[in-house]
Amino acid sequence: MQAFIGELIPAGTVDFSNELYMKIYFSGCxxxxxxxxxxxxxxxxxxxxxxxxxxxxxxENQRGTVEGIFLTGGEPCFQxxxxxxLLRKAKELKLKTVLDTNGSKPGVIEALLKNELxxxxxxxxxxxxxxxxxxxxxxxxFFKQSQNIIEDTKQTLQALKAYDEKVEVIFRTTxxxxxxxxxxxFLKISKEIEDVNAAWELQPFRSGMVADKKMQNINxxxxxxxxxxxxxxxxxxxxxxxxxxx
Ligand code: SF4
Numbered sequence: 136m137q138a139f140i141g142e143l144i145p146a147g148t149v150d151f152s153n154e155l156y157m158k159i160y161f162s163g164c165x166x167x168x169x170x171x172x173x174x175x176x177x178x179x180x181x182x183x184x185x186x187x188x189x190x191x192x193x194x195e196n197q198r199g200t201v202e203g204i205f206l207t208g209g210e211p212c213f214q215x216x217x218x219x220x221l222l223r224k225a226k227e228l229k230l231k232t233v234l235d236t237n238g239s240k241p242g243v244i245e246a247l248l249k250n251e252l253x254x255x256x257x258x259x260x261x262x263x264x265x266x267x268x269x270x271x272x273x274x275x276x277f278f279k280q281s282q283n284i285i286e287d288t289k290q291t292l293q294a295l296k297a298y299d300e301k302v303e304v305i306f307r308t309t310x311x312x313x314x315x316x317x318x319x320x321f322l323k324i325s326k327e328i329e330d331v332n333a334a335w336e337l338q339p340f341r342s343g344m345v346a347d348k349k350m351q352n353i354n355x356x357x358x359x360x361x362x363x364x365x366x367x368x369x370x371x372x373x374x375x376x377x378x379x380x381x
Contacts, residue, residue: 138190138217139163139183141176141209145193146201149233150380151257151305154202156233157194159221161208165284166237167273168261169347170311170340176209177346187217191224203231203254212240222252233257239274241290248298255303256295260335262308262315263323264289271315289327296331304333307380310356310364311340318367325372336380337361 141162146155163179164171171177194204204225211218211234218234225232233255236244247253262271269281295304306328310316321337328335339355361379368377 136187136217136220137184138187138214139179139209140185140190141173141180141183143185143190143193145197147205149205151233151255152202155200156203156205157197157201157230158205158207159190159211161206161211161214161217163213164208164210164237165213165239165274166210166261167346168271169273169345169350170309170314171346172341172344173207173209174344174346187220190221194221194224194228194230198228198230201230203233205233205235207235210237210239212236212243215240215243215246218243218247219250219252222247226252231255235259236291237261237272238288238291239284241287241294244291245294248294248302251301253302255305257305257307258291258295260288260306260308260324260328263320264327265323267315267320271311292327292331295333299332304331306331306333306335307338308335309338309340310361311350312353312356316356316360316364318364321364321368322371325368325375325377329372329374333376335375335377337365337377338380 139162142160144158147158149156160176162176162183164177231254235257238258262268264285274284275281
């Protein structure tokens with residue numbers, strides 16, 4: 136089988152573990168977040184086509200060097216069959232499996248959870264489920280309204296809630312100056328996830344190569360801004376398992 140994979144790093148560092156992981160960047164994404172820092176992987180391109188036999192061979196070669204595979208993108212859930220094939224191979228090799236997703240494909244995520252193919256899921260929760268969601272994700276199309284995408288994302292949250300004792304769940308929200316940075320928005324997000332047994336990471340927008348060139352020179356939020364935001368959320372909702380991911 137072939138798949139659209141923008142980049143494959145055989146053994147790379149990750150921010151959720153001290154171990155090395157094989158990093159697989161799927162190309163193609165249904166969101167167009169202006170601050171996305173993998174803009175080259177937002178569209179599937181002919182030069183991204185790769186035979187999964189090669190990827191599986193790399194996985195065999197890296198066994199013993201890496202702790203597991205980290206599937207990211209783009210949006211990996213866009214290529215369900217390729218995802219299933221790689222995850223099954225990883226399980227066969229007893230490698231840990233970590234999926235990084237925007238949560239817009241609940242059917243795919245439910246199938247992966249049901250088949251016990253995922254050890255850790257990192258889900259981006261980009262914005263509260265109101266008009267801000269579209270501003271932050273630019274995900275609505277002629278065929279799919281923002282409200283439908285929000286409903287799909289909520290369905291993923293329900294699936295995670297059902298499996299949160301079996302799978303490690305991490306939610307992530309990027310703090311983007313001028314876009315998503317108000318305490319009120321974060322309090323709304325925390326309400327959406329309060330029933331799920333998960334950690335919630337706040338991560339700063341990183342300037343540099345991002346999808347919307349107008350955002351390239353915007354400064355990242357400071358450490359003290361992040362800490363103040365975390366503390367004020369924690370003060371209002373003490374049960375929130377919130378942390379900062381620098
Ligand atoms: S940041 Fe947004 S646009 Fe970029 S890969 Fe993630 S979901 Fe897609």
